[in-house]
Amino acid sequence: MPSATFQTALAPDTRTRILDLAEVLLLERGYNAFSYHHLARELGIKPAAIHYHYPSKDDLGTALVTRQLRRLRKWRGLPRVTGLGPAQQLDALLAVYENHLGHDRRVCLFGALAADFRTLPEAMQAELRVFNHELTEWLAEVLSAGRATDAFRFVGSPAAKALQLLTTLAGALQVARVHDETPFQVIVGQLRLELLP
Amino acid sequence: MPSATFQTALAPDTRTRILDLAEVLLLERGYNAFSYHHLARELGIKPAAIHYHYPSKDDLGTALVTRQLRRLRKWRGLPRVTGLGPAQQLDALLAVYENHLGHDRRVCLFGALAADFRTLPEAMQAELRVFNHELTEWLAEVLSAGRATDAFRFVGSPAAKALQLLTTLAGALQVARVHDETPFQVIVGQLRLELLP
DNA sequence: ACACTTACTTACTAGTTGGTAAGTATTGCC
DNA sequence: GGCAATACTTACCAACTAGTAAGTAAGTGT
Numbered sequence: 001m002p003s004a005t006f007q008t009a010l011a012p013d014t015r016t017r018i019l020d021l022a023e024v025l026l027l028e029r030g031y032n033a034f035s036y037h038h039l040a041r042e043l044g045i046k047p048a049a050i051h052y053h054y055p056s057k058d059d060l061g062t063a064l065v066t067r068q069l070r071r072l073r074k075w076r077g078l079p080r081v082t083g084l085g086p087a088q089q090l091d092a093l094l095a096v097y098e099n100h101l102g103h104d105r106r107v108c109l110f111g112a113l114a115a116d117f118r119t120l121p122e123a124m125q126a127e128l129r130v131f132n133h134e135l136t137e138w139l140a141e142v143l144s145a146g147r148a149t150d151a152f153r154f155v156g157s158p159a160a161k162a163l164q165l166l167t168t169l170a171g172a173l174q175v176a177r178v179h180d181e182t183p184f185q186v187i188v189g190q191l192r193l194e195l196l197p
Numbered sequence: 198m199p200s201a202t203f204q205t206a207l208a209p210d211t212r213t214r215i216l217d218l219a220e221v222l223l224l225e226r227g228y229n230a231f232s233y234h235h236l237a238r239e240l241g242i243k244p245a246a247i248h249y250h251y252p253s254k255d256d257l258g259t260a261l262v263t264r265q266l267r268r269l270r271k272w273r274g275l276p277r278v279t280g281l282g283p284a285q286q287l288d289a290l291l292a293v294y295e296n297h298l299g300h301d302r303r304v305c306l307f308g309a310l311a312a313d314f315r316t317l318p319e320a321m322q323a324e325l326r327v328f329n330h331e332l333t334e335w336l337a338e339v340l341s342a343g344r345a346t347d348a349f350r351f352v353g354s355p356a357a358k359a360l361q362l363l364t365t366l367a368g369a370l371q372v373a374r375v376h377d378e379t380p381f382q383v384i385v386g387q388l389r390l391e392l393l394p
Numbered sequence: 395a396c397a398c399t400t401a402c403t404t405a406c407t408a409g410t411t412g413g414t415a416a417g418t419a420t421t422g423c424c
Numbered sequence: 425g426g427c428a429a430t431a432c433t434t435a436c437c438a439a440c441t442a443g444t445a446a447g448t449a450a451g452t453g454t
Contacts, residue, residue, distance in 0.1 A: 232441060234442095248443065248444080253442075253443075254441095254442065
């Protein structure tokens with residue numbers, strides 16, 4: 001009975017290890033700042049092994065964004081997320097960003113790719129647009145439901161507020177990268193102060 | 198009388214032309230996505246000519262941020278800025294960001310460098326921190342004065358609100374890059390709605 | 395007129411980039 | 425046992441990267 005044929009959380013296959021490390025390097029150093037050589041050296045394999053799984057860097061980059069989109073769709077459908085009230089759903093979202101902060105002040109995927117956006121392959125650009133769109137839509141619905149039950153207080157449309165909130169959070173992780181964790185905490189504190197009655 | 202020895206707006210010297218183009222490429226494609234070859238080709242000179250003016254890319258990058266910091270210090274001291282009321286000073290700031298949007302949706306300097314921050318030379322990192330710090334301080338004072346005269350309405354400290362606003366604006370230009378001008382307009386509209394009575 | 399400085403070009407280098415082709419060891423399948 | 429698929433390694437490659445060294449032409453200062 002070959003135990004290596006099915007996946008466990010403890011023993012990810014090479015394909016996943018590549019994607020995981022690429023994600024870390026992307027969020028910590030930027031898309032144009034890591035190479036197949038970097039990945040290969042740290043994984044103890046040869047660059048050509050990465051080309052075997054992801055023929056081009058375009059393929060790798062696209063797989064990165066596609067996986068994140070898949071994660072989002074799964075996350076927002078999770079019982080422990082759908083079962084929450086609007087205020088707790090917002091907390092769950094904020095926890096994701098705070099988790100990035102805690103992991104060596106990684107920026108979010110959007111913040112990592114926005115600046116270099118025009119140098120990215122078409123498929124990656126398209127996926128990132130969908131990702132940002134779906135996340136914004138989800139938050140807009142949370143905000144809308146929260147205002148109806150007086151869990152949130154804000155002026156303007158839920159869609160505009162959702163866009164503003166997510167944009168601020170992406171930016172807040174970038175500011176934390178440039179300075180330290182403090183500005184992120186200050187910004188999130190300000191957001192909470194304004195949104196929660 | 199050699200007219201080439203003093204500068205006019207119409208005939209910038211090579212040193213400045215390099216810096217200008219490097220800035221455009223930085224704000225449009227990212228720091229790790231342009232090379233001396235790109236700059237040289239578009240300027241009609243050889244890469245070595247750029248090394249003459251900026252020996253290393255570190256020097257060039259640092260000069261870019263240093264110039265931006267110089268611009269900020271000059272701008273905030275300009276009579277046509279210091280002479281304005283808080284609401285108009287905010288408008289003047291927003292006009293700068295809208296100008297970026299109008300120029301091919303360029304992100305701001307901070308937004309362009311934050312993601313790749315850890316790959317930047319020390320000097321560049323330090324200058325960017327100072328730049329962001331001084332801009333935030335300036336806006337905090339504007340907000341403080343504006344709230345005192347009822348030109349602005351917000352909760353929390355002026356410093357926190359300033360940090361939040363600038364972070365949102367930097368992010369808004371990135372969102373505009375990924376999608377189109379609409380989200381930027383939506384976000385700025387939301388900010389105005391919340392801030393102005 | 396001569397030395398010096400400025401602003402380049404030409405020619406080169408070593409290292410890195412993404413990518414390919416061919417070979418190899420291990421595995422499951424009939 | 426033979427076969428094909430999987431997951432690699434070895435050995436390349438052309439293009440690009442930042443950067444250097446030496447040469448040159450045109451002013452500038454005295």
